[in-house]
């Protein structure tokens with residue numbers, strides 16, 4: 177990471193061109209998400225968000241697991257008061273508040289908190305080996321990091337209800353048909369594809385990308401009429417940007433745009 181000295185224990189962090197790459201790295205625990213991993217992930221996101229050279233972020237795991245959920249061994253002994261007073265899970269929200277586009281590149285298991293983490297990203301690219309699910313019910317609990325809310329928006333009520341109530345896992349094809357994932361790619365090509373997609377996004381105007389993702393996300397939280405109003409206001413605001421003038425000038429002059437993210 178340009179200009180930082182941070183060493184991480186549970187994630188690997190690197191830059192590839194204009195893309196920030198975060199690889200979850202607890203292989204012995206199938207990338208189970210413990211407090212330390214979430215803190216480090218949030219720290220890496222903060223650094224990438226502040227880095228003007230970064231236009232998009234990819235979060236990935238290993239061949240076997242994106243993440244097999246929250247760390248059950250860490251959670252097991254928590255009391256209600258510890259969960260409530262410590263606001264357990266609140267810090268998991270950071271990724272959904274990222275202003276730069278974030279892609280989840282998922283191979284293997286994305287279960288429980290792992291599925292919730294992927295759903296908190298802006299889009300999911302899935303390897304043909306990917307398996308998604310919310311199996312918390314089998315542990316005597318329920319999804320707690322947005323699963324009951326984000327899954328229903330992605331796949332509809334009936335399928336979300338079935339997955340949450342039975343703990344059944346969904347393979348990549350079913351997840352794509354249901355609308356949870358944007359695309360399936362062969363496992364061996366997942367990272368290259370995700371980095372290429374992220375680089376394409378990063379080559380656009382970051383201002384336009386941030387405003388676009390803000391508007392798409394707004395659709396989850398408001399009525400159609402409010403969402404359309406919000407989109408229109410944001411669209412109008414784009415005419416105050418350098419990148420709108422540059423993008424349209426480049427088109428008429430038949431050249432590549434030189435966006436300044438301004």
Ligand SMILES: CC(C)=CC(=O)SCCNC(=O)CCNC(=O)[C@H](O)C(C)(C)COP(=O)(O)OP(=O)(O)OC[C@H]1O[C@@H](n2cnc3c(N)ncnc32)[C@H](O)[C@@H]1OP(=O)(O)O
Nearest residue numbers: 204205206208244245246247248249285287288289320321
């Ligand atoms: C976000 C909130 C609020 C809640 C949650 O996310 S609850 C967790 C939901 N996830 C799960 O219930 C999945 C738990 N894992 C499994 O069911 C299996 O590990 C598997 C189906 C993903 C893979 O099975 P496999 O037989 O291939 O591998 P294992 O031997 O079971 O696992 C290898 C290694 O990883 C440890 N592991 C796996 N998942 C977790 C986890 N979520 N938390 C902590 N540790 C996990 C597993 O214990 C084993 O390590 P040990 O051999 O040292 O026990």
